[in-house]
Amino acid sequence: MRAITLPSLGALALALSAAPALAATIEVTIDKLVFSPANIQARVGDTIEWVNKDVIAHTATVKGGWDVMIPPKSKGQVTLKAVGAVDYYCRFHPNMKGHVDVAP
Numbered sequence: 001m002r003a004i005t006l007p008s009l010g011a012l013a014l015a016l017s018a019a020p021a022l023a024a025t026i027e028v029t030i031d032k033l034v035f036s037p038a039n040i041q042a043r044v045g046d047t048i049e050w051v052n053k054d055v056i057a058h059t060a061t062v063k064g065g066w067d068v069m070i071p072p073k074s075k076g077q078v079t080l081k082a083v084g085a086v087d088y089y090c091r092f093h094p095n096m097k098g099h100v101d102v103a104p
Contacts (some may be wrong), residue, residue, distance in 0.1 A: 023043070023045040023046050023047065023079075024042070024043070024046045024047075025046070025047045025048075025049055025077075026040055026042055026046055026047070026048050026049070027049050027050075027051060028040065028048060028049070028050045028051070028060075028098065029050075029051050029053060030050055030051065030052045030053060030054055030058050030070065030096075031053040031054065032054065033054065033090075033093055033095070033096055034096065035050070035060075035096055035097070035098040038097065038098050038099065039098070039099045039100075039101075040098075040099070040100050040101070041100075041101050041103070042080055042100055042101070042102050042103070043080070043102065043103050043104065044080055044081065044082065044083055044102060044103070044104055045079065045080065046079070046080050046102075047077050047078065047079045047080070048060070048077060048078055048080065048100065049075055049076070049077040050068065050070045050075060050076045050077065051075050052070045052071065052072060052073060052074055052075065052076070053073070054072060054073075055072050055073065056072055056092075057069065057070065057071050057072055057092065058070045058090045058092060058093065058096065059076075059090050059091045059092060060076065060078065060088045060089075060090070060098065061088055061089055061090065061091045062086055062087070062088045065086070066078050066088075067091070080100070080102050082102065083102050083103065083104050084102055085099070085100070085101050085102070086099070086100045086101075086102060087099050088100070
C-alpha cells in the first residue's frame with residue numbers, strides 16, 4: 001500500500017478544481033402562449049428544454065440562429081454553444097418572447 005504524500009494531494013486538488021462543471025438542463029414551460037421563465041441565465045454547454053403544455057405548436061427561434069420546433073404537448077431543446085445575450089420568439093406567435101444570457 002502506497003502512502004499519499006502532500007505533493008500528490010496538491011496535484012489531486014488541482015486536478016479536481018480544474019475539472020469542467022457539469023452542463024445543466026434549464027426547463028422553460030410554454031403555457032397559454034407564454035414562455036416561463038421568460039428570462040434565463042445559462043452557460044455554454046447548457047441545454048434549454050422547452051416543455052409545451054399548449055395544444056398548438058410553437059418554436060423557439062433566434063434570428064440568424066437556432067430554430068427549435070416544439071410540437072403540442074411535447075418538448076424541444078437546444079444546447080448553447082456561444083457566449084452572449086440571445087433573444088428568441090415563436091415564429092407562429094411573435095408576441096411570445098424569451099431571453100437567455102449565456103456565460104462562459
